[in-house]
Amino acid sequence: xxxxxxxxxxxxxxxxxxxxxxxxxxxxxxxxxxxxxxxxxxxxxxxxxxxxxxxxxxxxxxxxxxxxxxxxxxxxxxxxxxxxxxxxxxxxxxxxxxxxxxxxxxxxxxxxxxxxxxxxxxxxxxxxxxxxxxxxxxxxxxxxxxxxxxxxxxxxxxxxxxxxxxxxxxxxxxxxxxxxxxxxxxxxxxxxxxxxxxxxxxxxxxxxxxxxxxxxxxxxxxxxxxxxxxxxxxxxxxxxxxxxxxxxxxxxxxxxxxxxxx
Amino acid sequence: xxxxxxxxxxxxxxxxxxxxxxxxxxxxxxxxxxxxxxxxxxxxxxxxxxxxxxxxxxxxxxxxxxxxxxxxxxxxxxxxxxxxxxxxxxxxxxxxxxxxxxxxxxxxxxxxxxxxxxxxxxxxxxxxxxxxxxxxxxxxxxxxxxxxxxxxxxxxxxxxxxxxxxxxxxxxxxxxxxxxxxxxxxxxxxxxxxxxxxxxxxxxxxxxxxxxxxxxxxxxxxxxxxxxxxxxxxxxxxxxxxxxxxxxxxxxxxx
Numbered sequence: 020x021x022x023x024x025x026x027x028x029x030x031x032x033x034x035x036x037x038x039x040x041x042x043x044x045x046x047x048x049x050x051x052x053x054x055x056x057x058x059x060x061x062x063x064x065x066x067x068x069x070x071x072x073x074x075x076x077x078x079x080x081x082x083x084x085x086x087x088x089x090x091x092x093x094x095x096x097x098x099x100x101x102x103x104x105x106x107x108x109x110x111x112x113x114x115x116x117x118x119x120x121x122x123x124x125x126x127x128x129x130x131x132x133x134x135x136x137x138x139x140x141x142x143x144x145x146x147x148x149x150x151x152x153x154x155x156x157x158x159x160x161x162x163x164x165x166x167x168x169x170x171x172x173x174x175x176x177x178x179x180x181x182x183x184x185x186x187x188x189x190x191x192x193x194x195x196x197x198x199x200x201x202x203x204x205x206x207x208x209x210x211x212x213x214x215x216x217x218x219x220x221x222x223x224x225x226x227x228x229x230x231x232x233x234x235x236x237x238x239x240x241x242x243x244x245x246x247x248x249x250x251x252x253x254x255x256x257x258x259x260x261x262x263x264x265x266x267x268x269x270x271x272x273x274x275x276x277x278x279x280x281x
Numbered sequence: 282x283x284x285x286x287x288x289x290x291x292x293x294x295x296x297x298x299x300x301x302x303x304x305x306x307x308x309x310x311x312x313x314x315x316x317x318x319x320x321x322x323x324x325x326x327x328x329x330x331x332x333x334x335x336x337x338x339x340x341x342x343x344x345x346x347x348x349x350x351x352x353x354x355x356x357x358x359x360x361x362x363x364x365x366x367x368x369x370x371x372x373x374x375x376x377x378x379x380x381x382x383x384x385x386x387x388x389x390x391x392x393x394x395x396x397x398x399x400x401x402x403x404x405x406x407x408x409x410x411x412x413x414x415x416x417x418x419x420x421x422x423x424x425x426x427x428x429x430x431x432x433x434x435x436x437x438x439x440x441x442x443x444x445x446x447x448x449x450x451x452x453x454x455x456x457x458x459x460x461x462x463x464x465x466x467x468x469x470x471x472x473x474x475x476x477x478x479x480x481x482x483x484x485x486x487x488x489x490x491x492x493x494x495x496x497x498x499x500x501x502x503x504x505x506x507x508x509x510x511x512x513x514x515x516x517x518x519x520x521x522x523x524x525x526x527x528x529x530x531x532x533x534x535x536x
Contacts, residue, residue, distance in 0.1 A: 185373065185376075189390070190379070193446070194365070194367025195393030199401050202398070203390055203393060204379055207379050208381060
């Protein structure tokens, strides 16, 4: 085959759609920047403010450590409770939503319910629960439980939809009742992924539980917000450092658990 | 109806259409006695798998009747279907083991139809079941592999576990759907020998779907030739002649 003929055959077709799309995105980004009045002068002023703010944060002030500890413990409890409840409710929800095991008249409404749980940001849900249930940790637990359900139930359902149906078929053919089919042919295929999702959700619930306090739903967030409002930036810094330390610790622990499961 | 047909499997006018108007099985009649190996041969897509899956209702027949020891299997639902299924063992082409469970757990899957949920969950099987599982694993030569995960086994070993699982049900009938098509020729013969020996000892009749005509001749007492969704040959292996194979598979260059 001659070189010219090979070149004419074109191994990779140009993707004009993608090129035009990227170009349009770049043009819109420039346009949006001008609309929002983002320019160098504004950026320079912002950096100056930022510098002063950072200077007031250091050194961090841990003298009110009892308040800090109390808030952190409450956040931790909110996260643990919301994760446990969310996982417990997500197990049946995930099974019901999996289209390969559930009939459509169960799977479709369950999917709609899970989508509903996911549709609102957890802070908005927390505000709703604070209004409905009153200030405090109960609202935080309820909000994060809803968020966990929306997240894990969806991942559970997707993991179940990806299983091999061959063992399911074999166990059914042996005359096993439905619950035994789940126990022997479905759960072993998804168990390690489920544990992974649960650890991840616990992780993000730890992070999220530090925020719901800002809207009055319990935890360290309330303390943090109060410190911001009183311009106690050194205390803010202490709180932020503690949160970061906690998240790092959670990261290390969940990494260890995941490695042990493999 | 003869007494022999009532002890065993009886299929009358079996029709299966996956798409309306395009039958895969076209009114199939078949009697299988209560013992022995019956091999079903025929080209791919002619409905061999559909036939045996209709028997344990993994596939829903469109029309016709299937009876095992006189009991109608067609039309069973829910608990009655489960009770019927646990009398019918099945061995699959790709073994269909639960890869993340141990060999022992996979064999005990054959008892799930008999075992209450809490016992199955806590692995508290009756001692007699455990005993029998070990005996079967001894018989298939895998008892030292009992605690290993099924995905650690080779193809031949997995199919042996599949056979042990099916026999664990204590079945009245064993269906084998291309049990050796995923195996190398030597292992295929070994696995078939094992299947024939164990089902012979347990006096369980076997319906064996198989591509390999030579293996069918060697192991079966009766051969059913299918083509186009109907039976075109039914007789002992000695009676199967090149003319019949032309009828079953079409053409003759390959013979």
